[in-house]
Amino acid sequence: MNSNSFFGGRISGAQTVCLLLICSMFSLMTMPPDENIGFKVQLAAAAVSALIQAMIAIPLVMLLSPENGLKRGFWGIVCRILYCIFFLAISANVILESFGFLEKQFYRNAGKIGVCITLAVLCGYCAFLGIEGLARSSAVMLTVLFIITIALILPSVGKADMSVFMDRSFVYSGQLPKAVYKDLSRGGEIVAAGFLAGYSKENIRKPFYTFIAVKLLVTCGIIFAVGAIGGRFAYITDYPFMSLSAFADDVLFGRTDAVFMAILIISGIISAAFYLLIASELICGIFDVRDKNVLLSFPVSAVLCILLTFADGYAKYLCSGVPIILLFTVIPLIIILLNRRKKEASR
């Protein structure tokens, strides 16, 4: 969507996939349970949601190629503002989710101001280091995450119970659309994907579809592991994925919750920094900032993000459900139509 990247930097297709995956891993790890949606339905919903993303969201996002994307002019600026608010909100939301997780699971008396400001400043700094740093670190982090997840799951394999996947009591009509909607509304990274086109070295089509496929696999794997190992306990805990650590009988550690926290925080910082980077880029686009002044956009976006963390209700609303779906379907369509009308008028 951004035709000219203000900050420069180029990433490969594999790095694009890793960056998007780390963002979705964070939302998967903090995914709250829903007692009314069975695991079988969750698996089906993940597949349907991936299909919708692949068939509708990704083509729309890709249509907004750097040449046809957000132009200057009134509507261009309006769209930039909308996307900027969204990315600030989603980064604030990642920070809030991290804080919520810390407060609920580890530090009952954690101060929201301290944690949110610290995280926002760190994310601002990481965003300042550039897209390449974030993309490379997401690849490293994804590898670490994969190894730790396997290490968490393997010791608990013996305790796996498939009965939750057979239980029919959790299935009732209307579960699937609800689950699909829930899954789609966690897809902030799909909106971000459109903005990665400006940074990509190669055609973005293949990485996007690879991302959707890998995300589906990972989602199914996690739902399956949580369901099989956690069973019904996964419905009553706030963080089902983390609950796996409670079942792991580790030889080195008493409990591995803190290890889980570490990977969640690192993933959170990388994904929030990524969203902040896009927000900073959009701020530059809105005010048409050039040269060294672009660096000012990082502290500005970090401060705005901090402010949004204190308006947590708005931040959560802005990056969930309807706004996300609007941003990856309706608004791209409007932009395309506006661009076409402009082209026709100029002819």
Next chain:
Amino acid sequence: MTKPDMLDFKGVPLEKSLEKNLENIRRITGKSSDLLENPIIINGVKCNLICYEGMISTSTITELILHPLMNIDIGQDHAPEALLSHVKNHMLMTIDRGFSEDYGDLIRRAMSGFAILLIDGVAEACAFGVQGYAVRGIDEPNGEGNVKGAHEGFVEVVRTNMSLVRRRMKSPLLRFELFPISDCSNTDVIVCYMADRVPKETVESIKKRLKSIKLETILGSGYIEPFLDNSKLSLFSGVSVTERPDSFCGKLLEGRVGIMIDGTPYAIIVPYLFIENFQTMDDYNMRPYYAAFIRIIKFAAFLLAIFLPGIYVAAATFHPEMFRYGLMLKLADAEKDAPLPLMAEAIIVMLIYEVVREAGLRLPQNVGGAVSIVGGLIIGDAAVSGGLISNPLLVAVALAVTASFVVPNLNQPVTLLRFICVIVGGFWGFFGVSALAAVVLVNICSIESCGIPVTAPLSPFTLKSMRDVFVRLGFKTLEKGHADIGNMTGSNYGRNGHFDEQ
């Protein structure tokens, strides 16, 4: 010609008159006591052989310069031009010789250990390389010792270092480009590379960057490093330094550029990869399986050196459930009598260590040993038996400090990060440690050296180069095509990785 100004003599051409030339040289050098003037008459022409005391070998100058000069016989032709032509065309005298036409070049050569022959009547001087200054012998490198590799290290004399490299790389593609940098000290610097493996643009860009350095003097590699380092606001550097000629040659073969500086035994290498910190010459002299084992130990040691005390403080303060039950009881028992918070204890122990280490480094070797005994045994033992510091914490800090020596190149950032890790771990537990880890990770990943990400070949991933990262494959595999640094994924080597563009 106007008499050259004391500070502005570079590029000023020599006079024809010997007297005027000598007068100007005296003026430029302020009649420095170590400047020797030797007036002689050669074949009826007034000449003067000037050199700097201590910079030349007296026996060489007598045998190779003075003796042949005194025996010159070109008949009745007493023209100075004829004498110069004879010296130029019929007398070799030394291998390293040159001709100066201006004062800047003449003074630089004289100060580099050349004997300068000034001939009355010609505005050109002959310079003969007869260097003979006192130098340190080739010795085992201090910071990069190994077991089975060569035991030679670079020395302070750049020309000796050049020979150490050439001896190992008898290839016409190995190029040395020597030029002086820094206006005041005129330090000789050599840019060294394999012509077929380094893009021309990169070499030119490095040379341009070096020549643009405005420092008054270059007394060590640290003076130049910042000018070749593009890492922004980072604890980690984008250039590497070595004092091993074998390691230097290995890097050149991978397509890197080496920079040797006169007066320091450390050579700079760019581009640099983070993974190089974990590679030593011994890895290539051991069996591959053992080299792989040692590599993994080094990676673990790097992580332990930064995070172990911080993780211990964080876990014991905020997350004791992490420890297994038996271990937790033991730790609680050890910590219960400690009068200070765990974080303060850790910082004190680490500070004591840093003080002792610094004292041991700066003091003469004999006294340094005594400092270690006082620090290690007396202070350490007294602090533990007095109940000021707990044993498990001491073990954690000692292990971390020892681990940091496994990767000596990273000692500086590791030491600082260890302190930061203890502080954030003490205040915020695992949250602080993981936030620090995230920032360090992104920081390292964002650094590029000459357009190559320092985290390559891990991220961006290059399968071919992975044969010498976590494991070192056998030479039978390694011989199948060399892994040029410029061929790595994500590399912009020679394309947009130039210093001038960044």
